[in-house]
Amino acid sequence: MSKENIVHFVGAGPGDAELITVKGARLLGEADVVVYAGSLVDRELVRTYAPNARVWDSAGMDLEETTAVLSEAIVEGQRVVRLHTGDPSIYGAIQEQMEELDRLGIGYEVVPGVTSAFAAAAALKQELTLPEVSQTVVITRLAGRTPVPEREQLSSIARIGATLVIYLSVSMIGKVVEELLCGAYTEETPVAVVAKASWADEQVITGTLGDIAAKVGEAGIVKQALIVVGDVLRARGEGMKAKSLLYDKGFTHGCRG
Numbered sequence: 675m676s677k678e679n680i681v682h683f684v685g686a687g688p689g690d691a692e693l694i695t696v697k698g699a700r701l702l703g704e705a706d707v708v709v710y711a712g713s714l715v716d717r718e719l720v721r722t723y724a725p726n727a728r729v730w731d732s733a734g735m736d737l738e739e740t741t742a743v744l745s746e747a748i749v750e751g752q753r754v755v756r757l758h759t760g761d762p763s764i765y766g767a768i769q770e771q772m773e774e775l776d777r778l779g780i781g782y783e784v785v786p787g788v789t790s791a792f793a794a795a796a797a798l799k800q801e802l803t804l805p806e807v808s809q810t811v812v813i814t815r816l817a818g819r820t821p822v823p824e825r826e827q828l829s830s831i832a833r834i835g836a837t838l839v840i841y842l843s844v845s846m847i848g849k850v851v852e853e854l855l856c857g858a859y860t861e862e863t864p865v866a867v868v869a870k871a872s873w874a875d876e877q878v879i880t881g882t883l884g885d886i887a888a889k890v891g892e893a894g895i896v897k898q899a900l901i902v903v904g905d906v907l908r909a910r911g912e913g914m915k916a917k918s919l920l921y922d923k924g925f926t927h928g929c930r931g
Contacts, residue, residue, distance in 0.1 A: 681744050681754045681775060683768050685761040685787015686710070690872035691719040693788045699723045701785065706752035709735075709743055714759035714898070716873070724755070741774040748780050761789040764813065765841055791839040793871035794900045797878055800866075802837045804906045810836035816843040816850060832857020837904035844869070844899040847887045854903060859883055864907035869899035880907075 682701050687693035694702075702708065702723035710720050712731030720729055732740050740756070747754045762768045762784055775782050791813060795802050802811045814831055815822065822828075828850065831838070835858030843850050844867060855861065861884030869877040881889045883903070890899075 679748060679751060679753075680781035680783055681748060681756055682783050682785055683756045683758065683762045683766075683771070684785045685766075685789075686715045686719055686757050686759055687788040688760055688790040688793035688872045689716060689870060689876075690793070691716065691722055693793065693872055694719065694723065695785065695787060698785050698787060701753075701755050702727070702757070704753050705755040707743065707747040708755045708757055709740055710755075710757035711759050715757055720757065727755075737770060737774065741771065741778075744771075744775070745778050745780055758787070759790075761787045764789045764791075765815070790841075790868075790871045790900055791902075794839070794866070794868035794902055797868050797871050797876060798866055798902065798907070798910075800902075800907060800910065802839070802902075802904075802906060804909055807905050807909070808835075808837045810834065811839060812836050813839050813841065815841045816846050816853070818842065818846070828853035829856035832859055834858065835904075837906050838902070840901040840903065844890060844901060845896045847890045847901070850901060851883050851887050854883055859903065863903060863905065866902045866907055867893075867895060867899050868902065869893075869895045871900065 684698040684701055686698065705724050705727045708720060708724045708727045709730040709732050711733065713733040730743050744754055744756060756771065758766045758768065763786070768784070772782060803809050812831055812834065814826065814828065816828055832854045840850060861882060863883045865881055865883055865886040867879040867886065867890055877893060877895060879886070879889050879893055879895065
């Protein structure tokens with residue numbers, strides 16, 4: 675099987691069509707068949723980068739159906755892209771798809787993308803790690819239709835007090851707040867909710883654990899939103915506790931960017 679005759683799992687980025695990687699855009703432009711996550715990826719992105727491909731929207735397809743489309747196209751010698759929102763490795767459900775391709779002896783490659791956590795941080799103009807505040811970012815979610823291991827319950831993770839980026843949970847914002855208040859956070863802990871990060875209709879709601887649920891309810895946000903929690907969010911209003919040594923004039927090393 676040639677390098678071209680494989681399935682490329684491509685991260686589309688968070689929404690803005692310009693935030694797809696150069697490699698991802700090139701592969702879409704070369705594709706004969708594209709199966710994309712239509713409930714989350716803007717159709718305009720597919721039109722822009724894959725105008726000549728046969729396109730399948732996986733929103734109404736199950737695993738067996740998407741695998742059939744991918745494998746049949748590969749057997750026919752076509753170039754195939756499986757397009758996922760954000761980065762495929764974060765809540766992308768690609769592992770099960772790759773297992774099916776393994777079973778069929780079909781090769782594949784994963785092309786990373788910009789996950790919405792970083793688009794949300796960009797929208798907030800906020801660094802997620804700050805000296806003497808938090809050097810850890812936890813990406814997590816509440817249990818929904820997909821369960822969460824007991825040791826990863828939000829109330830347990832909240833004990834760390836790190837910066838949290840919570841996916842797929844805004845519709846349960848009241849439960850999120852309840853779980854977080856069982857940990858290291860208080861009602862004064864700052865929170866931001868970013869809906870449709872990088873899209874034209876992006877929404878940003880800021881508040882604290884004490885009032886964010888009400889604000890989200892008033893805004894009518896029920897999906898496609900991230901919840902960012904942690905004291906790093908104080909920096910824009912209150913200033914930084916400490917500066918990084920990376921650019922200190924008395925500190926030199928080979929890791930400066």
